[in-house]
Amino acid sequence: MKQKKPFHIMIIPTLGCPSKCSYCWSSEEGSPMMSIETIYEVVQWLKNFRDDPVTFTFHGGEPLLAGADFYRKALPLLSGELNHLNPNFALQTNLWKLTPELAQVLAEYDIPIGSSLDGPEALNDLQRSEGYYERTMRGYEIAREHGLQVQFICTFTSYSVQFKEDIFNYFLENGLTLKLHPALPSLRSHGPDKWALDPGEYGELLVYLLDKYLENMGRIEVRNINDYCRCVFTNRGTVCTFVDCMESTFAVGPDGSIYPCYRFVGMPQYVMGHVHDRPSQEDLAHSAAGVRMLQFKEHVDRECKGCKHIRYCRGGCPYNAMVPASGEIKGVDPHCKAYKRIFDEISDRFNKEMMGSFGLETGGPSAGPMMTAKPGIMSLMMSIALK
Ligand code: SF4
Ligand code: SF4
Numbered sequence: 001m002k003q004k005k006p007f008h009i010m011i012i013p014t015l016g017c018p019s020k021c022s023y024c025w026s027s028e029e030g031s032p033m034m035s036i037e038t039i040y041e042v043v044q045w046l047k048n049f050r051d052d053p054v055t056f057t058f059h060g061g062e063p064l065l066a067g068a069d070f071y072r073k074a075l076p077l078l079s080g081e082l083n084h085l086n087p088n089f090a091l092q093t094n095l096w097k098l099t100p101e102l103a104q105v106l107a108e109y110d111i112p113i114g115s116s117l118d119g120p121e122a123l124n125d126l127q128r129s130e131g132y133y134e135r136t137m138r139g140y141e142i143a144r145e146h147g148l149q150v151q152f153i154c155t156f157t158s159y160s161v162q163f164k165e166d167i168f169n170y171f172l173e174n175g176l177t178l179k180l181h182p183a184l185p186s187l188r189s190h191g192p193d194k195w196a197l198d199p200g201e202y203g204e205l206l207v208y209l210l211d212k213y214l215e216n217m218g219r220i221e222v223r224n225i226n227d228y229c230r231c232v233f234t235n236r237g238t239v240c241t242f243v244d245c246m247e248s249t250f251a252v253g254p255d256g257s258i259y260p261c262y263r264f265v266g267m268p269q270y271v272m273g274h275v276h277d278r279p280s281q282e283d284l285a286h287s288a289a290g291v292r293m294l295q296f297k298e299h300v301d302r303e304c305k306g307c308k309h310i311r312y313c314r315g316g317c318p319y320n321a322m323v324p325a326s327g328e329i330k331g332v333d334p335h336c337k338a339y340k341r342i343f344d345e346i347s348d349r350f351n352k353e354m355m356g357s358f359g360l361e362t363g364g365p366s367a368g369p370m371m372t373a374k375p376g377i378m379s380l381m382m383s384i385a386l387k
Pocket of ligand 2: 336
């Protein structure tokens with residue numbers, strides 16, 4: 001029987017956004033708004049595109065700017081007409097525009113929401129914009145009143161990383177899952193560069209968060225650490241950064257243009273096709289942008305050949321890799337240093353704990369990881385496996 005390979009379509013209703021976060025490069029003033037006709041074209045395109053389960057993520061810009069009427073029409077179209085693809089939905093939003101009406105539409109489809117908070121209010125507003133925190137919290141309340149699940153992504157910048165303890169404690173004390181995102185440089189402009197987190201510092205931040213997570217097991221979830229552990233223990237990537245995303249992810253911009261990922265939306269040189277032409281997977285792979293994405297895969301096979309993490313790292317994110325070379329493929333993801341640091345740390349600790357539990361380090365049976373007072377990687381792995 002043919003194995004199913006889930007794929008991901010990001011829908012970008014607009015690149016517009018009411019916030020002006022200092023390090024953001026994925027919004028654009030005056031961006032057009034996707035029409036419902038474009039969603040209809042998406043449906044026609046995907047009807048015979050492939051026969052695998054699909055996840056649609058509404059992303060931006062700020063996707064809620066499209067309004068309740070857009071979602072009231074788009075969701076039944078996508079879920080009803082593409083029923084054979086077993087569609088799932090997700091949404092990434094700052095929540096400012098969430099109204100009870102919109103929340104009700106999203107709740108009907110049980111859509112999990114990803115939002116953004118960079119930590120305590122003062123720090124968050126300094127990085128994002130004055131009044132951001134309060135507006136997001138207002139939307140968060142509406143989401144909760146309607147039973148919607150919200151998880152926050154926390155962007156660590158070259159500035160906020162010095163407050164990592166305050167940020168961790170904020171998420172812990174507020175009972176929030178922590179998912180971190182490093183501020184990145186951009187292909188579009190040099191503005192965000194000064195906020196970008198240095199890869200070495202990012203690696204140390206990940207190890208710090210691993211320790212804090214273990215210290216506070218059962219009281220908080222650090223999603224990225226779970227993902228890194230899963231990669232090491234299953235020997236395969238479990239998030240887009242650590243798989244060959246070019247075979248499974250596409251983004252549709254406001255005008256129906258198809259791109260490799262939301263990060264490229266709005267840049268004409270990365271258009272792979274248009275939904276109204278109903279391109280096949282092969283057509284997209286043969287476009288100039290498709291060829292470049294596949295070049296990255298080949299580049300990783302060569303450049304990362306000797307790395308013990310290659311199976312579950314796959315050279316990281318191709319977008320990140322293209323930024324320093326102005327869109328060319330000349331290296332792997334510059335976060336390689338951070339990935340190696342955390343992957344090494346997890347595998348070394350695991351091996352040590354395994355040896356300890358078999359008494360190989362002490363010369364005889366020891367208390368083992370399960371009986372030590374301080375939880376180790378193996379306890380974390382078990383808690384992840386039980387989820
Ligand atoms: S380009 Fe980067 S962010 Fe986009 S899907 Fe690929 S790995 Fe993920
Ligand atoms: S850790 Fe670095 S060298 Fe290893 S696979 Fe990832 S990007 Fe390549």
